[in-house]
Amino acid sequence: MRVVISSTGNSLESEVDVRFGRCPYFVFVELEDKEIKNHEIVENTSSKQAGGAGITAAEFVAKKGVQAVLTGNIGPRAFSVFSQFKIDVYPVTGKISDAIKAFVNSELKKVDAPTGPMRHKGPF
Amino acid sequence: MKIVVTGGKGGTGKSTIAAALAYELSQRKKVLLVDADVDCPNDHLILSVKRRKIKDVFQFIPKFNHDKCTKCGKCAEVCKQHSIIFVKDKYPAFIPDTCTGCKACLVVCPSGAIKEGKKKIGSIYRGNNFGVELISGELKIGELASGEMVSETRRTAEQLESKIKADVTIIDSAAGIGCPVIASITGSDYAVAVTEPSPSALNDLKRVLLVIEHFRIPRGIVINKHDLSKAFCKKIEIFAKKNKIPILEKIPYSKKVIESTIKMSPINVHNKEYGRYFSKILKNIENNLI
Numbered sequence: 001m002r003v004v005i006s007s008t009g010n011s012l013e014s015e016v017d018v019r020f021g022r023c024p025y026f027v028f029v030e031l032e033d034k035e036i037k038n039h040e041i042v043e044n045t046s047s048k049q050a051g052g053a054g055i056t057a058a059e060f061v062a063k064k065g066v067q068a069v070l071t072g073n074i075g076p077r078a079f080s081v082f083s084q085f086k087i088d089v090y091p092v093t094g095k096i097s098d099a100i101k102a103f104v105n106s107e108l109k110k111v112d113a114p115t116g117p118m119r120h121k122g123p124f
Numbered sequence: 125m126k127i128v129v130t131g132g133k134g135g136t137g138k139s140t141i142a143a144a145l146a147y148e149l150s151q152r153k154k155v156l157l158v159d160a161d162v163d164c165p166n167d168h169l170i171l172s173v174k175r176r177k178i179k180d181v182f183q184f185i186p187k188f189n190h191d192k193c194t195k196c197g198k199c200a201e202v203c204k205q206h207s208i209i210f211v212k213d214k215y216p217a218f219i220p221d222t223c224t225g226c227k228a229c230l231v232v233c234p235s236g237a238i239k240e241g242k243k244k245i246g247s248i249y250r251g252n253n254f255g256v257e258l259i260s261g262e263l264k265i266g267e268l269a270s271g272e273m274v275s276e277t278r279r280t281a282e283q284l285e286s287k288i289k290a291d292v293t294i295i296d297s298a299a300g301i302g303c304p305v306i307a308s309i310t311g312s313d314y315a316v317a318v319t320e321p322s323p324s325a326l327n328d329l330k331r332v333l334l335v336i337e338h339f340r341i342p343r344g345i346v347i348n349k350h351d352l353s354k355a356f357c358k359k360i361e362i363f364a365k366k367n368k369i370p371i372l373e374k375i376p377y378s379k380k381v382i383e384s385t386i387k388m389s390p391i392n393v394h395n396k397e398y399g400r401y402f403s404k405i406l407k408n409i410e411n412n413l414i
Contacts (some may be wrong), residue, residue: 052222059211060207
């Protein structure tokens, strides 16, 4: 199964980024038998947009065929896209590798509503 | 008879003058004032009107029928607003926020899977005070279709115009020259361009005059707060003369105007000496149109 995590850095030891739409990197992980079979780290080009970052970021990861999203906060528009595509969103913090471990061990709870407001290019 | 009050630059006194003109005229004619600044309507404050909502305004949004959808993705392809997201083998996702109702998706769908839905983009209010009937349009925060909201406000005003048998409709437009201003100017019989003696105001005045001239509407200029700069006021008068645009009146700057705005009444209600400025403007408009 394919999962994506919003990341502050470009390694599996980076911290999960609290923002989904404007995180600097996305870490795509291929999981098999609760193990990471392979992973791919991609720059998030939506982060520099003036507006609509949540939507374009959601579109980008959805097009990569993910079945779940691990992130800090998810805003209303990105959440709506994932909800309509039936892609589950799991809030999580800490290191990417730890977050994946928690996910495969079913320790994370998916959300049924956006967890954060729409944010823009500000310093938040 | 429809008079639009515009001017380009914000803060020159459009609403102040539109409300005062409406009050002046209401003493002898039936007047309808239309607040077409749907982003930030103020006329109900200047006239101390207790508005009541008379309708909500809606805009098209697509309604997707998954039974008919073949997941071809054409709707997302044509959506310029990025409101429709398509991913292979999934039904399209739709985000209503950025949709401006162009209906391209409905037109392009080959399977008839898109029908007409709606979302609220604003409301229209009505009220009256000081003998002036007011129609006020207000855009819902975050919505993009300002121009459409102005058009709907004007359509509602038109209906009320016939109902109350208004002699004159005064349209208070927004600042700038964008869609909401264009939607305010179109179909008017006369345009009053309100300006003030400053380079920014003259610059913006020239731009809005180009819009007015596109519609070939007779126009005149009101130089508000004219005594703030004698020199620049002269510049505006020279510009007007060169372009054969009449100066309808020059109104001096006065703290009394600000005070009456704060007390929520048009300047000429409690300061009768101001009446002459507005009756002069109305007289000059009348002469221009003969």
